[in-house]
Amino acid sequence: MAVQKTYSMIKPDGVRNGHVGAIIDRFERAGLKIERMEMGMVTNAQAEANYAEHKGKPFYAGLISYITSGPVVKMVISGEGAVAKVRSLMGATNPADATPGTIRGDFGLVMDENVIHGSDSPESAEREIGIFFD
Ligand SMILES: Nc1nc2c(ncn2[C@@H]2O[C@H](COP(=O)(O)OP(=O)(O)OP(=O)(O)O)[C@@H](O)[C@H]2O)c(=O)[nH]1
Numbered sequence: 427m428a429v430q431k432t433y434s435m436i437k438p439d440g441v442r443n444g445h446v447g448a449i450i451d452r453f454e455r456a457g458l459k460i461e462r463m464e465m466g467m468v469t470n471a472q473a474e475a476n477y478a479e480h481k482g483k484p485f486y487a488g489l490i491s492y493i494t495s496g497p498v499v500k501m502v503i504s505g506e507g508a509v510a511k512v513r514s515l516m517g518a519t520n521p522a523d524a525t526p527g528t529i530r531g532d533f534g535l536v537m538d539e540n541v542i543h544g545s546d547s548p549e550s551a552e553r554e555i556g557i558f559f560d
């Protein structure tokens with residue numbers, strides 16, 4: 427394993443429901459480093475670029491309007507095997523299936539509002555960091 431960078435984003439429901447501190451605490455306790463962090467809105471163009479793989483799917487329009495609906499926390503996170511580590515701390519995509527102890531298992535309830543995003547590969551991470559940071 428090598429030191430990697432990944433992109434993670436606390437989604438609008440995570441911010442609205444007051445889970446920002448708890449989520450960052452979990453990343454830091456796991457030994458990951460927050461390299462960059464910014465709170466703000468996601469533009470439509472950023473949302474469409476980030477979720478291009480889902481264009482045309484029935485949930486796509488809802489996904490874009492949800493992710494642009496309120497402030498998010500955008501982060502670049504680094505560490506040994508950071509991509510997989512963040513995904514494992516996040517838990518399953520559907521919070522209904524996510525194990526207790528994971529972020530989605532503890533702070534989420536439904537697929538449409540699942541608290542957090544994390545890149546699914548080093549290649550996605552590089553692409554997504556480019557979308558959300560200069
Ligand atoms: N309603 C609905 N939403 C879905 C479905 N599949 C994916 N999504 C939403 O689309 C987002 C992106 O899907 P994926 O990239 O496959 O899942 P993921 O990598 O765990 O989630 P992200 O970190 O947000 O990219 C998910 O976080 C869900 O909110 C689905 O079948 N139904």
Ligand SMILES: [Mg+2]
Nearest residue numbers: 543544545546
């Ligand atoms: Mg994904």
